[in-house]
Ligand SMILES: NC(=O)c1ccc[n+]([C@@H]2O[C@H](COP(=O)([O-])OP(=O)(O)OC[C@H]3O[C@@H](n4cnc5c(N)ncnc54)[C@H](OP(=O)(O)O)[C@@H]3O)[C@@H](O)[C@H]2O)c1
């Protein structure tokens with residue numbers, strides 16, 4: 001198959017810094033859209049993947065799954081998009097389209113879903129490469145429309161941080177009168193606060209320090225609980241209907257379960273792996289409480305969220321960076337030193 005060489009930023013090993021090299025994109029096939037990437041958000045998953053934290057990375061890897069850009073070419077069978085349209089691509093670029101999950105708009109749970117990076121390009125028979133690149137070629141079914149009123153850089157994180165928190169908020173039917181808590185104020189956490197607030201819920205943040213208190217309130221939180229303060233944790237025992245836990249590393253879930261109301265659910269979206277310490281089942285049994293997980297969201301649900309953001313004028317709070325500063329950005333993200341998402345201006349790669 002014919003391919004095109006484009007500039008990208010990625011890494012060839014878990015220890016190495018990200019650097020510039022060229023990758024191959026397929027030429028548009030009948031249902032493909034070629035997108036000139038304008039902005040790409042920086043997710044903590046990009047860092048996990050670049051450094052092989054999950055033990056599944058194939059190198060070289062080009063991260064990036066919060067992509068916003070402009071259509072520059074369409075295949076002959078494309079009907080949804082035309083050259084010049086502003087579009088977005090999130091974490092998914094393909095799936096089987098025939099399993100029950102695909103039929104129910106849950107492509108993210110399709111056994112054959114293809115990640116924007118670290119997946120497998122069925123046309124090229126090579127690993128997929130993400131949005132830290134000049135362009136990307138994606139089947140139109142996995143391309144999203146960007147509402148015209150939204151800031152293009154500010155909307156990029158909605159494609160992962162936004163949908164990952166929106167999907168559980170919707171699944172567990174958060175609305176007016178819901179009591180929602182969010183653990184960790186980073187990329188996902190700040191979107192969770194904004195979205196739960198926009199849905200009319202009472203929103204609390206669990207954070208490790210007082211540093212982010214004012215910011216959390218400005219983002220829409222009604223209360224902030226310092227998770228390292230025992231009395232503050234005791235004061236919110238039995239309070240929440242749902243907790244969205246965005247912490248990226250193994251941590252103790254038990255203190256948070258105590259803060260759930262009867263029938264409450266703690267949804268883990270941040271950490272992938274075995275828990276340490278283990279869960280204590282007593283409070284779960286005594287209060288019919290659940291611990292659940294959730295993965296990004298489907299294509300229709302992501303479009304629904306983009307439209308919701310357009311209607312309510314919701315953006316991510318971002319720091320725009322050049323691609324050449326990505327290694328510094330990763331180190332800052334590890335120290336939770338970002339307000340609250342880095343977004344790469346892809347002009348810097350093209351210069
Ligand atoms: N399930 C999914 O579909 C999905 C999708 C996207 C991302 N993720 C994962 O979600 C996680 C969060 O991503 P992100 O981009 O939001 O990361 P982030 O911007 O780095 O934010 C994570 C936040 O968690 C808190 N935190 C960090 N280290 C901690 C620790 N050791 N103990 C307790 N709290 C800690 C910090 O908040 P405070 O300073 O306020 O405590 C930090 O700001 C990552 O692991 C990512 O891979 C999952």
Ligand SMILES: [Zn+2]
Nearest residue numbers: 043045160161
């Ligand atoms: Zn992500």
Ligand SMILES: [Zn+2]
Nearest residue numbers: 096099102110
């Ligand atoms: Zn499927």
